[in-house]
Amino acid sequence: MAKLKIKDWAPAEQPRQKLLLKGAEALTDTELLAILINNGAPGKNVMELCRELLSHVHHDLSLLASLSVKDLQKLHIKGLGEAKAIALAAALELGIRRNMAASFRPRVKQSADIAHYLRARLEHRKKEAFAVVCLNNSNKILRFEIVSEGGVTGTVADPRVVLKKALEYDATSIILCHNHPSGNLRPSTADEMLTQKIKAAAACLDIRLLDHIIVSNEGYFSFADEGLLR
Template sequence: MPESSIKNWAVDDRPREKLLLKGYHALSNAELIAILINNGTKDKSAVDVSKSLLNAVDNDLQKLGKLSVKEILKLKVKGIGEAKAIAITAALELGLRRDVAAKKLNIVIHSRDVAAYLRAQFQYKQHEIFAVVYLNRANKIKHSEIVSEGGITGTVADPRIILKKALENDATSIILCHNHPSGSLKPSRADEELTKKINEAAAFFDIKVLDHIIVSEDGYYSFADEGLL
């Protein structure tokens, strides 16, 4: 058994025992991942394997959280096989869902509130997603869903589909949202033209476009806040 084996460490330095004794705040990212993968290799402890994995993604948990199981395996980190990659992606997905649940809204009051909710869902996606939030007269959210998904550089949203769903959900107002995988928050000319097109079409049905929000890892951009609606 190599000296680096967790079993040879002091009890309060082993990840699981350390968590029980000191709480999860006392653990490093590598130690938390080590608990997930359970064991290391013949030559490396689970913590050492976890450190190798983190080094492969520049110690960036956001970058790790974007990777699929296949993409983690492509990193070729010794000691990380399919089962461990699945455990890691599942844990990170739970973290994202927890964040979404914490920011879930029932009533929209400020753009920053709905932006936080939408950003939690879409900021880490590696392809562009266009979603719509449907609201009633009291600005209570009746429904929200992704209406189209595209590639890395863009997606196309059909105003007819958006308005059809608005009518089906008896919505009196809608909030448009899409992400920018590039990280840039600046709306493109296509973004501006699509917003104008949907806004004009919605007006014929007395449906108001309250906002169009662009989200990325760097924050959000609100058309309404910028006076573009």
């Protein structure tokens, strides 16, 4: 017996119609992805394609969001070509930015004011990245920028690059941040040495280092909160 095409399903069961009738919150992850991807492949409808995609990431949307267009194509899922991978990556990036906007407070007074923003930006990455947040005299964010990216176990940040960014955006203070893909939030000895090196160099330029925040899917660690910036 031939399989029914999605357009032949009852309207209330078709993802697009279901969203119109019941709202996006009523749809499963598979149905939401099906709307984004739009169509399947010969012998495989879009719902089957999306179920296969979710199975590859163990139904973990955070893991899915960490995949680049090339990573998605390397899954070798029939019907998931470059165009669909690009559309999917764009939609997932919008989700990340939405989380950033929802958790972001324009003036930083304590680590919690920015930690969730930084987690939304970095915690999904599979490789370690080091970023600097530039702030003005009122502790409002001027710029967030990744200054180095490395492997799964580490990255090296050049203090000169960090301070160049601070000067470029006329920052009076900065916050350092990097992620730990392993989930472990404790800073390494190298993390502590680099932090002190950047703090000393920044002070020579009358730029304050307010904090260094490590993020992962387990939470965050604040050097300032733990008294490591004295």
